[in-house]
Amino acid sequence: MKSIHIAEIIKNQDISENIYDMTILVPEIAKEAKAGQFINVYTGKGEYILPRPISICGIDEEKGTIRMVFQVVGKGTELFSALKAGDTVKVLGPLGNGYDISEKHENNVLIGGGIGVPPLLELAKRLEGKKYVFIGARTNPILVDEFKALGAEVYVATDDGSEGFKGNSVQLVREINPVVDAIYSCGPKIMLKAVADWAEEKGIKAQVSMEERMACGIGACVGCAVKIKKEGESDWSNLKVCKDGPVFLSNEVVWNE
C-alpha cells in the first residue's frame, strides 16, 4: 500500500551533466515496489509544494533501498540535487502500475530515451530471456555499463552522433531489427509513438511508460490525463497516468490527439 515515508539519503552523486544518482533508505517501499513504478518526492519547501514524480531505477529489498536517477530541469530537481548522504527526504510510494512481466518471453527489446532510461534498468534485472537494450540520449547516454553487466546486448544512439548511432533509439532499433517477442519502453511521448508504430508493424503490443506532467500524483486531480481506448471499447476515455499508468499498452494509447 502506498504511504508517505521519511527516507534517509544513502547516496546522491552526479553521474553525468545535470544527472544525479540517488539511493534512499525506505524499506516499506523497497519491499513492495515493481519495475516501472515511481515515487513522489517532496521538496520540503512550501513554495514548491507539489511532489515531483521520479521513476524507480533500482530496488534492493534486502538493504531496504530505492535508487532514482534524475535530471535537474527546474527548482524541485535542483533542490534534490543538493541533498547529501544523511539528509532526509519525504517520499510517497510505490505509485503506478509498473511493467507487467508475468508472461515470459525469449527476446525482450527495451527502448529508452533520455531520462526514460532509468526504470528500464530494474526491469532488465527482472526479465528472463535475451535482452536487447536501446539507449537514446541527446549527447551522453546513461547507465550503459550497468545494462551490459546484466548480460544485455546494448545499443546506443545520440542525436549528435557523439556516441554510437547518430539518431534516436527507435531509428536504431529499426536499423538493428532485433528478433522481438516483447517490447518495453520509456521516454518522451514522440519517441513512444515511434515505438508504438514499430510494435504495430511487428504485430506486438508494446508496454510504454508515459511521462505526463503531474500535479497531485495520486489520482485526485486530472492533471495527468491521457486518452486510452481499451480493446473492445467503442470510444476512448481519459485515464490517469499516475494511477492507471504510467505503463500502458501501445495500441491502447490514442496518440494523435
Ligand SMILES: Cc1cc2nc3c(=O)[nH]c(=O)nc-3n(C[C@H](O)[C@H](O)[C@H](O)COP(=O)(O)OP(=O)(O)OC[C@H]3O[C@@H](n4cnc5c(N)ncnc54)[C@H](O)[C@@H]3O)c2cc1C
Ligand atoms: C511517472 C514519471 C516518472 C518520471 N521519472 C523521472 C525520472 O526517473 N528521472 C527524471 O529525471 N525525471 C523523471 N520524471 C520527470 C520529473 O518528474 C520532472 O522532471 C520533475 O517533476 C521536474 O520538476 P522540477 O521542479 O525540477 O521542474 P519544473 O520547474 O516543474 O519544470 C521544469 C521543466 O521540466 C518540464 N517537466 C516537468 N515535469 C515534466 C514531465 N513529467 N515530463 C516532461 N517534462 C516535464 C517542465 O515542462 C519544464 O519545462 C518523471 C515524470 C513522471 C510523470
Ligand code: FES
Ligand atoms: S496527477 Fe493528479 S490525477 Fe494524476
